[in-house]
Amino acid sequence: MQDVSIIGIGMTPVGEHWDTSLRDLGQQAVELALADAALDLTDIDAIVVGNALGESLNRQSHVAALLADFAGLRGAEAVRVEGADASGGLAVRQGSLMVAAGAARHVLVLGVEKVTDVVGAARNDALANMLDHDYEGAHGATPTAMAGILMRRYMHVYGLELANFEGFSINAHANGSKNPHAMYRNVIKPGRFASAPIVAPPVNLFDCAPEGDGACALLLTSTERAKDMVPAPIRILGSAAASDAFALHSREDMLFLSAANLAAGRAYERAGITPQQLDLLELHDSYTVLSALQLEAVGFAQRGEGWKWAAENRIGLAGDLPISTFGGLKARGNPLGATGVYQVAEVALQLRGAAAENQVADAHLGMALNLGGLGSTAVAHILERVE
Amino acid sequence: MQDVSIIGIGMTPVGEHWDTSLRDLGQQAVELALADAALDLTDIDAIVVGNALGESLNRQSHVAALLADFAGLRGAEAVRVEGADASGGLAVRQGSLMVAAGAARHVLVLGVEKVTDVVGAARNDALANMLDHDYEGAHGATPTAMAGILMRRYMHVYGLELANFEGFSINAHANGSKNPHAMYRNVIKPGRFASAPIVAPPVNLFDCAPEGDGACALLLTSTERAKDMVPAPIRILGSAAASDAFALHSREDMLFLSAANLAAGRAYERAGITPQQLDLLELHDSYTVLSALQLEAVGFAQRGEGWKWAAENRIGLAGDLPISTFGGLKARGNPLGATGVYQVAEVALQLRGAAAENQVADAHLGMALNLGGLGSTAVAHILERVE
Numbered sequence: 001m002q003d004v005s006i007i008g009i010g011m012t013p014v015g016e017h018w019d020t021s022l023r024d025l026g027q028q029a030v031e032l033a034l035a036d037a038a039l040d041l042t043d044i045d046a047i048v049v050g051n052a053l054g055e056s057l058n059r060q061s062h063v064a065a066l067l068a069d070f071a072g073l074r075g076a077e078a079v080r081v082e083g084a085d086a087s088g089g090l091a092v093r094q095g096s097l098m099v100a101a102g103a104a105r106h107v108l109v110l111g112v113e114k115v116t117d118v119v120g121a122a123r124n125d126a127l128a129n130m131l132d133h134d135y136e137g138a139h140g141a142t143p144t145a146m147a148g149i150l151m152r153r154y155m156h157v158y159g160l161e162l163a164n165f166e167g168f169s170i171n172a173h174a175n176g177s178k179n180p181h182a183m184y185r186n187v188i189k190p191g192r193f194a195s196a197p198i199v200a201p202p203v204n205l206f207d208c209a210p211e212g213d214g215a216c217a218l219l220l221t222s223t224e225r226a227k228d229m230v231p232a233p234i235r236i237l238g239s240a241a242a243s244d245a246f247a248l249h250s251r252e253d254m255l256f257l258s259a260a261n262l263a264a265g266r267a268y269e270r271a272g273i274t275p276q277q278l279d280l281l282e283l284h285d286s287y288t289v290l291s292a293l294q295l296e297a298v299g300f301a302q303r304g305e306g307w308k309w310a311a312e313n314r315i316g317l318a319g320d321l322p323i324s325t326f327g328g329l330k331a332r333g334n335p336l337g338a339t340g341v342y343q344v345a346e347v348a349l350q351l352r353g354a355a356a357e358n359q360v361a362d363a364h365l366g367m368a369l370n371l372g373g374l375g376s377t378a379v380a381h382i383l384e385r386v387e
Numbered sequence: 388m389q390d391v392s393i394i395g396i397g398m399t400p401v402g403e404h405w406d407t408s409l410r411d412l413g414q415q416a417v418e419l420a421l422a423d424a425a426l427d428l429t430d431i432d433a434i435v436v437g438n439a440l441g442e443s444l445n446r447q448s449h450v451a452a453l454l455a456d457f458a459g460l461r462g463a464e465a466v467r468v469e470g471a472d473a474s475g476g477l478a479v480r481q482g483s484l485m486v487a488a489g490a491a492r493h494v495l496v497l498g499v500e501k502v503t504d505v506v507g508a509a510r511n512d513a514l515a516n517m518l519d520h521d522y523e524g525a526h527g528a529t530p531t532a533m534a535g536i537l538m539r540r541y542m543h544v545y546g547l548e549l550a551n552f553e554g555f556s557i558n559a560h561a562n563g564s565k566n567p568h569a570m571y572r573n574v575i576k577p578g579r580f581a582s583a584p585i586v587a588p589p590v591n592l593f594d595c596a597p598e599g600d601g602a603c604a605l606l607l608t609s610t611e612r613a614k615d616m617v618p619a620p621i622r623i624l625g626s627a628a629a630s631d632a633f634a635l636h637s638r639e640d641m642l643f644l645s646a647a648n649l650a651a652g653r654a655y656e657r658a659g660i661t662p663q664q665l666d667l668l669e670l671h672d673s674y675t676v677l678s679a680l681q682l683e684a685v686g687f688a689q690r691g692e693g694w695k696w697a698a699e700n701r702i703g704l705a706g707d708l709p710i711s712t713f714g715g716l717k718a719r720g721n722p723l724g725a726t727g728v729y730q731v732a733e734v735a736l737q738l739r740g741a742a743a744e745n746q747v748a749d750a751h752l753g754m755a756l757n758l759g760g761l762g763s764t765a766v767a768h769i770l771e772r773v774e
Contacts, residue, residue: 001388001489021521046628055442059512060520062471062633065646065763069633075649078630078764079477082467084449090466094481101488102388103626125446133447134408239490241433243465246449246456259452262462376452377465 008037008219014333050091052337056126086372088340089379111341148200166193167310176327183333214335238271275299340370395424395606401720437478439724443513475727476757476766498728535587553580554697563718570720601722625658662686727757
């Protein structure tokens with residue numbers, strides 16, 4: 001099994017790209033990643049595409065072959081990987097396994113989602129396809145509605161109110177305000193969080209991450225080759241994925257993210273590290289309650305105390321565990337199937353020391369934790385700077 | 388890189404399973420594959436699901452985590468792989484890479500498609516999502532309409548008429564008639580082919596494969612472990628995938644299946660064999676013109692002469708190169724994202740000597756060739772019986 005490293009990173013800003021199609025977005029990120037690694041299209045053996053809802057949002061399945069063609073990779077092996085908004089993380093994992101198995105030298109991993117082709121109720125219908133259609137979607141549930149149920153339960157069990165979660169969003173927007181690729185660059189003022197317009201009670205506008213258009217590409221190769229190719233390769237030290245009971249109602253304990261726990265645990269084991277060695281964590285902050293539950297599931301907070309990490313301001317760029325360092329899903333935006341690739345790219349930029357105003361000092365080890373749905377799928381990648 | 392083998396096979400019949408849902412179909416195949424390998428659910432590390440159109444046909448994305456849960460694999464790594472009707476072949480490839488890279492011991496590969504949830508024009512709309520939406524689907528094209536254009540061109544260039552293709556469908560139905568898992572078990576009488584009702588001229592009802600519901604599961608592990616586990620492991624000797632210009636109109640030569648040529652060529656090279664060493668070929672006979680073009684692209688027939696292999700009856704169970712030995716897509720049926728897994732399973736059954744009335748004598752080496760769309764994606768697997 002070959003050791004795998006990241007040698008190229010390219011991303012578009014996340015946002016409402018009304019004038020840019022799915023294939024254009026993808027192609028832009030591919031070009032940027034190739035330029036970053038100083039590689040040509042002809043060097044690429046395979047492309048792995050993470051895309052969550054192409055069928056629903058763009059009436060387009062089979063997107064990997066389409067994007068391979070449009071990006072100039074005609075002939076290359078092309079495969080799409082999907083696991084709702086964990087598609088990107090799963091694509092990074094499958095791409096890295098291609099290199100690890102020796103089946104490809106240079107693999108492009110491309111996360112891409114074009115969300116704004118569909119708006120309003122049709123958008124909610126599309127997003128609901130990530131839930132259990134027969135038992136949730138068919139009854140009108142959307143991911144945000146289910147997040148509302150989850151958050152209400154968390155607040156009830158631990159005696160909390162909405163304002164207790166504000167630190168997550170304040171931190172995300174503070175970091176996003178400095179990231180030129182972020183969808184929202186406004187800051188959220190302390191005290192304003194709890195009074196934002198309600199979306200699915202108790203989840204409000206400042207609580208849930210916006211879906212956006214975006215594409216992010218990574219170039220992977222073996223660590224051995226990488227050392228001769230780029231000045232600062234970033235090694236994939238541990239990688240793992242796991243699943244949980246699919247629907248919220250069938251979980252043994254709704255307030256424990258079992259898939260996140262398993263995926264992170266396996267990744268820690270493969271990397272040979274403890275959680276406390278991490279210098280930063282890009283977690284899946286699509287809703288603040290998920291941020292709290294992830295900190296509890298992957299070794300940082302006790303049950304019911306994940307929210308305190310935000311309340312006590314331990315998650316800022318200079319805190320004990322910086323999270324959402326480029327704004328997270330909340331402020332950078334959530335381009336669904338591309339999100340997991342953005343997360344890995346952002347950890348890699350931190351470890352390169354290339355995070356500009358968002359830089360975490362002395363970052364050597366970081367983890368990206370990507371969730372699908374409300375944690376039915378989880379993917380963890382632990383990255384390390386190759387010295 | 389570890390050598391990978393197939394140790395378990397399970398499949399449902401392909402057909403119109405009105406009383407069975409996507410998850411039920413998948414679960415049935417998983418149970419059969421586990422029983423075949425005498426493994427328990429707890430032995431499985433990961434499940435890779437090939438599914439083409441879950442969003443369009445079932446309003447269900449994120450199917451891998453859903454099926455992992457429903458099949459009793461809660462916690463296991465779960466990932467869906469998609470490439471239109473090449474999803475199954477791509478899933479086998481990604482699953483085998485997980486074993487090859489040492490990332491999992493036992494991997495379940497499950498191809499599953501529930502087509503009959505949607506009928507009529509809505510079915511055609513869903514199928515059109517596999518084409519280029521912006522340049523084909525949006526203008527009303529369906530895969531069968533595009534196959535009609537392709538076949539008309541082939542007939543024009545090589546001076547053929549519809550009846551010249553009848554051998555492919557006669558062979559498929561002859562073999563399907565003996566396969567209890569086949570969707571259609573009727574035989575097509577010589578001379579009746581060309582007068583079947585037209586679907587998209589010149590493609591007619593006897594020319595194009597029917598979509599059907601179905602699920603097929605394979606259990607993969609390392610060849611080293613496999614030898615101690617089952618009496619007849621089937622080794623994946625070579626595996627490869629490739630892409631082509633996505634839309635038919637942008638191909639340099641519409642009558643050459645470049646992706647099939649590349650994928651098969653890479654698989655031959657990895658397996659260290661020549662095409663002539665193959666004892667059978669499960670090709671992607673969704674339309675007879677594609678069968679002809681595949682025989683030309685992967686080393687059997689000269690350009691424009693693929694149809695002769697059928698006309699000269701060289702493709703029967705006792706012929707030079709048996710194809711569609713269990714009925715192929717034409718008679719066994721085409722469960723889209725499951726098709727590629729059925730193909731690999733059928734080659735494996737032949738090599739096991741477990742093909743009953745469909746057995747090819749002395750089968751030691753076989754290839755499965757799975758196409759996505761009209762050949763925009765191709766996946767080749769060369770299998771060998773481990774002696």
